[in-house]
Every structure is written in structure tokens, then in C-alpha cells.
Amino acid sequence: MLSNLLIYRLTLTNACIGAFLVWTFMQGLLQKLFQAETTGIGYGLVLLAGLALVGVFHRAAKVGNAFDRVKSGEWVDVRKFLIKSAYIGQIAVYLMLAGLIGNILGILISVFVVDFTSIDTILTSVSGMYGGLKVAFANSLIGTTLGLFIRINYHFLATATRLLMIDAADLRKKEQTVG
Numbered sequence: 663m664l665s666n667l668l669i670y671r672l673t674l675t676n677a678c679i680g681a682f683l684v685w686t687f688m689q690g691l692l693q694k695l696f697q698a699e700t701t702g703i704g705y706g707l708v709l710l711a712g713l714a715l716v717g718v719f720h721r722a723a724k725v726g727n728a729f730d731r732v733k734s735g736e737w738v739d740v741r742k743f744l745i746k747s748a749y750i751g752q753i754a755v756y757l758m759l760a761g762l763i764g765n766i767l768g769i770l771i772s773v774f775v776v777d778f779t780s781i782d783t784i785l786t787s788v789s790g791m792y793g794g795l796k797v798a799f800a801n802s803l804i805g806t807t808l809g810l811f812i813r814i815n816y817h818f819l820a821t822a823t824r825l826l827m828i829d830a831a832d833l834r835k836k837e838q839t840v841g
Contacts, residue, residue, distance in 0.1 A: 666726045668822045672719065672815060679811060695803065698796035703764040704804040707757055711808040714753040718815040721747040725822050732829050737837060740830045743823045751820070754813040761805015768798025 686692050696704055721743075728738045772794030777783040 668722045699800035714812045750816045754809045757809035764801020765798045
């Protein structure tokens with residue numbers, strides 16, 4: 663019997679996403695994206711997503727071990743499993759919200775650099791506006807993409823946890839009817 667199927671699924675999914683990231687890096691797209699994002703919010707988002715991914719694999723190992731124990735006939739109290747992994751789903755939302763905050767910050771940068779005193783100052787402030795818009799779009803893209811990435815991982819984890827809860831409850835009922 664295979665064990666740790668959840669870890670295998672997560673690894674395969676993240677390997678595919680990693681391959682896509684390597685491709686975007688090889689094309690120079692990631693470099694351009696992070697060059698456009700000058701506030702540092704994007705790097706914070708990457709760090710938060712990395713920590714969330716560590717949390718996903720940590721919780722997946724616990725769920726996988728509990729699944730193996732339940733499948734071997736040992737009852738495991740899994741009532742708290744969903745609650746303990748709920749923070750990962752929230753991190754996905756926070757990543758998207760932080761990307762939105764970066765978007766608003768970039769738009770504010772664009773608005774604040776505009777100087778309407780003369781035609782010459784309007785023309786020179788266009789480059790500043792362009793820089794602010796780059797920040798806005800880069801943060802939106804980074805936050806939304808990472809939030810979606812973490813949400814996909816969390817979906818695998820939450821589904822496996824719910825199935826584990828069903829199996830554990832069924833095992834408990836069998837033990838109570840036999841005993």
C-alpha cells in the first residue's frame with residue numbers, strides 16, 4: 663500500500679509550477695517583473711508564500727501519517743486537523759490582499775508624480791507615472807499568482823483532511839459497533 667500519497671500529489675503539482683517558474687526565469691520575465699516592483703512588497707510576498715508552502719508540506723505530512731494509521735485500523739482523533747491548517751488558506755487571501763495594497767501604492771506613486779504646472783513638467787512626469795503603474799501591475803500579478811499557488815496547495819490539503827475525517831469517523835463507528 664502506498665503511503666504519503668498527499669505528499670506525492672503536492673510534490674508533483676509544485677514541480678509543475680516550479681517548471682513554469684524556471685521557464686519564466688529563462689525567458690527573463692521574472693527578472694522584468696521584479697525590476698518593475700521597486701517597493702519591496704513583492705519580495706515580502708514571495709517570502710510569505712514560501713513560509714506557507716513549508717506549512718502546507720508540514721501539515722500534509724501529519725495528514726498523511728494519520729491517513730496511514732487510520733488505513734491500518736488505528737483510530738486517530740483528527741477533529742482539529744482542519745482548524746490547524748486553516749491558516750494556510752488565509753495566507754492565500756493575505757497574499758492577494760497585499761498585492762492589491764501594492765497596486766494601490768503604485769497608483770498613488772503615479773498620481774503623486776504628476777505636475778500640472780506646465781506642459782514640460784507634465785511630459786517629464788509621465789515617466790514617473792509609468793514607473794508607478796509598473797509597481798501597481800507587478801504587485802497585483804505577484805500577489806494574485808502567489809495567492810492562487812498557495813490556494814491550490816491548500817485545496818489538496820483540505821480535501822485530504824476532510825477525507826481523513828470521514829475515514830476516521832467510519833473507523834470509530836465500526837469500533838463502537840464491534841466493541
